[in-house]
Amino acid sequence: xxxLIIGGGGREHAIARKVSQSKKVDKLYCAPGNAxxxxxxxCVDIAVSDFTGLADFAVKERIDLTVVxxxxxLVGGVVDVFEQRGLRVFGPRKNAAIIEGSxxxxxxxxxxxxxxSAAYETFESSKDAxxxxxxxxxxxxxxxxxxxxxxxxxxxxxxxxxxNGVKQIMEDKQFGSAGDRLVIxxxxxxxxxxxxxxxDGTRVLPMTxxxxxxxxxxxxxxxxxxxxxxxxxxxxxxxxxxxxCRKMVYQPTMDAMKxxxxxxxxxxxxxxxxxxxxxxxxxxxxxxxxxxxxxxxxRMKNDIVDVFEACIDGKLNSxxxxxxxxxxxxVVLASEGYPEHYEKGFAIKGxxxxxxxxxxFVFHAGTKQSGNEILTNGGRVLGITATGKDxxxxxxxxxxxxxxxxxxxxxxxxxxxxxxxEA
Ligand code: AMP
Ligand code: GLY
Numbered sequence: 116x117x118x119l120i121i122g123g124g125g126r127e128h129a130i131a132r133k134v135s136q137s138k139k140v141d142k143l144y145c146a147p148g149n150a151x152x153x154x155x156x157x158c159v160d161i162a163v164s165d166f167t168g169l170a171d172f173a174v175k176e177r178i179d180l181t182v183v184x185x186x187x188x189l190v191g192g193v194v195d196v197f198e199q200r201g202l203r204v205f206g207p208r209k210n211a212a213i214i215e216g217s218x219x220x221x222x223x224x225x226x227x228x229x230x231x232s233a234a235y236e237t238f239e240s241s242k243d244a245x246x247x248x249x250x251x252x253x254x255x256x257x258x259x260x261x262x263x264x265x266x267x268x269x270x271x272x273x274x275x276x277x278x279n280g281v282k283q284i285m286e287d288k289q290f291g292s293a294g295d296r297l298v299i300x301x302x303x304x305x306x307x308x309x310x311x312x313x314x315d316g317t318r319v320l321p322m323t324x325x326x327x328x329x330x331x332x333x334x335x336x337x338x339x340x341x342x343x344x345x346x347x348x349x350x351x352x353x354x355x356x357x358x359x360c361r362k363m364v365y366q367p368t369m370d371a372m373k374x375x376x377x378x379x380x381x382x383x384x385x386x387x388x389x390x391x392x393x394x395x396x397x398x399x400x401x402x403x404x405x406x407x408x409x410x411x412x413x414r415m416k417n418d419i420v421d422v423f424e425a426c427i428d429g430k431l432n433s434x435x436x437x438x439x440x441x442x443x444x445x446v447v448l449a450s451e452g453y454p455e456h457y458e459k460g461f462a463i464k465g466x467x468x469x470x471x472x473x474x475x476f477v478f479h480a481g482t483k484q485s486g487n488e489i490l491t492n493g494g495r496v497l498g499i500t501a502t503g504k505d506x507x508x509x510x511x512x513x514x515x516x517x518x519x520x521x522x523x524x525x526x527x528x529x530x531x532x533x534x535x536x537e538a
Pocket of ligand 2: 265327341342400403404405406407
């Protein structure tokens with residue numbers, strides 16, 4: 116088979132590595148890819164936003180299967196464009212990717228179908244939102260309705276802070292048109308867990324659990340980022356929690372989307388908060404998580420292309436997902452200053468230390484080849500993953516391997532996976 120992956124971050128590197136191991140695949144492309152992906156796929160310089168260019172390439176190169184990584188093209192309808200051209204593609208159509216593209220949509224869906232989540236109200240004007248805040252309890256959570264690179268959520272501790280937040284999102288348009296509508300949500304406390312699930316429009320097969328670390332600094336301080344590190348499995352995601360979520364969250368979400376005429380085919384990413392009143396949905400994404408994928412896929416035993424095909428063909432009942440009985444930890448090496456201002460273009464040293472090591476992985480996120488050198492080219496630069504017999508061993512190995520890499524403004528959190536000590 117000839118396969119194309121759309122995207123160029125750490126998530127796509129983890130997907131590309133896994134796809135390249137499939138017995139079915141004899142040619143793998145990635146658009147646009149990055150310096151690390153180039154090690155297992157041929158990178159082609161087409162932007163993820165150029166749907167026509169991507170589809171033209173797939174036709175010309177006789178691509179048998181395209182896998183879409185990022186949220187923007189999914190929410191923008193890249194899958195619909197591929198299908199109109201008669202191309203086989205893995206990912207939700209535009210009318211299903213809205214589950215990530217509009218928080219107001221996903222909150223209304225959960226309410227209508229009794230899927231556990233935080234109480235909320237949706238607003239179209241800042242005046243109404245501010246009026247509502249006068250009688251709210253604090254802290255409270257403000258969410259820009261649309262896509263905002265994982266940064267459109269503000270947790271506000273006081274009325275004054277919340278009013279400022281409403282103004283930033285709805286009046287100053289800090290997140291652009293994502294802030295045309297606003298969801299104001301009840302604040303929840305508990306452990307967070309991410310579960311990624313394969314979906315075939317009718318059935319849903321959850322993968323092993325993971326936990327992300329969204330804040331930039333140790334002890335969950337600093338700004339929200341795309342994710343600074345992950346571990347898998349989560350010791351807090353017990354068998355009971357899994358059973359509850361399968362029955363009350365995952366399957367009901369599939370059924371709800373079908374009932375709405377929005378059959379969901381692709382990866383449903385469910386962000387959960389394990390509250391004292393039970394698991395509740397924080398958010399849905401319509402794609403693999405980044406960096407969740409960097410700890411989940413290295414533990415997966417199945418040939419992933421079989422699973423992608425079963426989803427597209429509506430035959431997920433033919434698949435039994437299997438994961439190694441081990442654990443994985445991923446520590447993101449970022450450019451100092453991320454998620455705000457940072458410099459890039461520095462030479463990365465030490466990558467060869469990972470060659471031939473079976474349970475250590477270096478996933479490239481923001482990197483670029485320049486002559487013989489690989490340079491930093493983004494906020495999140497590399498994801499260093501290690502597997503081990505348990506989370507403690509995996510964490511020790513992942514942090515050990517972060518020391519093999521050097522670049523000028525290397526920054527990481529030092530407490531990825533610390534929560535497991537409390538489990
Ligand atoms: P989201 O993009 O919706 O997952 O939000 C980003 C992060 O904000 C989540 O991972 C949580 O840490 C936090 N968050 C979102 N919604 C809530 C909520 N209702 N209560 C508490 N924290 C929240
Ligand atoms: N790591 C969170 C996300 O991919 O949205």
